[in-house]
Amino acid sequence: MDSQLTPISSPIISEETFNLKEKNIRLTIIRTTQYVKYNLNEIGSLNYFQGSFSFDDFKKISNVFGIFNSLEEIQNSLNNMLSSNKFELKVINNSQINLNLKINILDKIINVQIPLMQKEISQKEINEKLLNENKELINEIKVLKEENQIIKMNLQKLQNDFDNFKKELKNKNENNLFLNSKIKISQEQANLIINRLKLVPQFMNREIFKFELLYRGTRDGDEAKVFHRLCDNKENILVIVETTKNRRFGGFCSIGYNSQGGSKNDNTAFVFSFDKLKIYNVIKDSCAVYWDINYGPMFAGSIIVAFNKFLSHTSWANEKNCYYEIPNDYELNGGEQPYLIKELEVFQIV
Numbered sequence: 243m244d245s246q247l248t249p250i251s252s253p254i255i256s257e258e259t260f261n262l263k264e265k266n267i268r269l270t271i272i273r274t275t276q277y278v279k280y281n282l283n284e285i286g287s288l289n290y291f292q293g294s295f296s297f298d299d300f301k302k303i304s305n306v307f308g309i310f311n312s313l314e315e316i317q318n319s320l321n322n323m324l325s326s327n328k329f330e331l332k333v334i335n336n337s338q339i340n341l342n343l344k345i346n347i348l349d350k351i352i353n354v355q356i357p358l359m360q361k362e363i364s365q366k367e368i369n370e371k372l373l374n375e376n377k378e379l380i381n382e383i384k385v386l387k388e389e390n391q392i393i394k395m396n397l398q399k400l401q402n403d404f405d406n407f408k409k410e411l412k413n414k415n416e417n418n419l420f421l422n423s424k425i426k427i428s429q430e431q432a433n434l435i436i437n438r439l440k441l442v443p444q445f446m447n448r449e450i451f452k453f454e455l456l457y458r459g460t461r462d463g464d465e466a467k468v469f470h471r472l473c474d475n476k477e478n479i480l481v482i483v484e485t486t487k488n489r490r491f492g493g494f495c496s497i498g499y500n501s502q503g504g505s506k507n508d509n510t511a512f513v514f515s516f517d518k519l520k521i522y523n524v525i526k527d528s529c530a531v532y533w534d535i536n537y538g539p540m541f542a543g544s545i546i547v548a549f550n551k552f553l554s555h556t557s558w559a560n561e562k563n564c565y566y567e568i569p570n571d572y573e574l575n576g577g578e579q580p581y582l583i584k585e586l587e588v589f590q591i592v
Contacts, residue, residue, distance in 0.1 A: 252276040256317070260324045262331070269324065269341075273317045282331075282339060282358050291339050291358035422455050425484045425585050431516045435480070435494075438521050439591065442496065442510045444478070452592050453480065459586040464553040469538045469588065474500045478591040481539045485581040490516040491574040493541040495531050505529040505542060513544045513566055515574050522566045522574075529565055539588060541566070544574060556580045 252274035260269045266285040271278065279294040297313045323329060323343050332340045334357075341356040439445045456479075457472045473479065479499065482492040493513035497506055508530035512523045522544070524530045532540040538552055539545070543563035559575035562568050575581050 258321055271317060271321065273313055278313055278317050280341065280356060280358055293356060293358040422453050423482065423587055424458065425482055425490060425587060427516065430519065434514065434519055434521065438512060453589040454592050455587065456590050457588040459553055459583065464551055466536050466538050470501045470535060473588050476590050480589040480591060482587045483545065483583060484585040485575065486584045489576050489581065493545055497531065499531065499539060500533055501535040502533050505532050511541065513541050513574060517576065522568050524566055525564060538586065544568060552583050556582055
């Protein structure tokens with residue numbers, strides 16, 4: 243059987259393509275009125291093999307194709323064999339591949355070889371292929387750019403959402419103190435406390451602070467025993483006092499309070515003035531707090547809350563002393579010694 247690489251032009255009757263089991267191999271069968279042509283190519287490669295035969299070519303092989311009466315019958319038979327994977331490819335040399343087909347005729351298996359010669363690729367065809375591939379790459383790049391732009395927009399939206407979330411979280415963090423307080427506290431005053439708390443060892447590097455209200459004088463009653471019942475034996479306590487003259491001050495201690503008598507050291511303690519926007523640290527290894535069942539929260543030499551009914555009894559500010567770094571007498575209370583409490587709130591930082 244002779245292989246014709248360049249058969250004469252003839253009207254195409256049918257064309258069928260098969261993806262062979264060999265990786266990236268595609269086989270196309272084209273039938274015209276005069277011949278059958280086989281094109282074999284490796285997808286994405288310039289390797290291209292082709293061959294053709296006429297009906298007379300096959301009539302010469304009488305023991306196999308003599309039973310067929312037309313090219314159509316031959317092609318249908320070959321198509322069935324290709325569909326059922328009854329084939330193999332055998333490379334004869336660098337320029338020829340044999341398509342080996344196993345044909346079952348009257349229960350007898352007959353091997354038929356169809357030679358496919360490598361087509362010589364002209365420089366023009368190579369240029370056209372490269373040009374087409376370049377166009378495809380340009381289109382792919384365009385699609386990738388569009389997808390990249392969409393990804394950038396989505397990333398920017400996510401970044402904006404994240405920034406807004408951080409801002410809301412920061413505001414929630416900063417606002418938590420005065421949202422939970424009946425005492426009027428500004429953002430600047432809340433930041434004064436939060437920024438100082440970040441220097442306390444157990445709160446270093448913390449961004450979120452939650453202030454849990456333990457006690458409020460106007461809500462829970464102004465007796466010392468109520469304060470001790472609600473606040474004793476809890477750590478990280480923040481006390482805020484508002485006087486009838488609208489002066490606001492307070493203090494923080496890590497050790498908290500209990501009903502035992504005595505004084506305790508706490509090097510993390512500090513007192514503050516909201517009105518002056520000032521922090522006064524405890525002097526190292528000095529007494530920081532007093533405990534007494536008959537008194538409310540007390541910071542040594544700084545804040546004394548009078549015993550029972552302190553909302554109607556006078557409390558006293560202290561002169562400058564050796565406990566906290568307060569430079570002037572009665573500085574927390576605006577320079578006055580006595581004060582009457584309007585509101586007292588105690589928070590635990592959790």
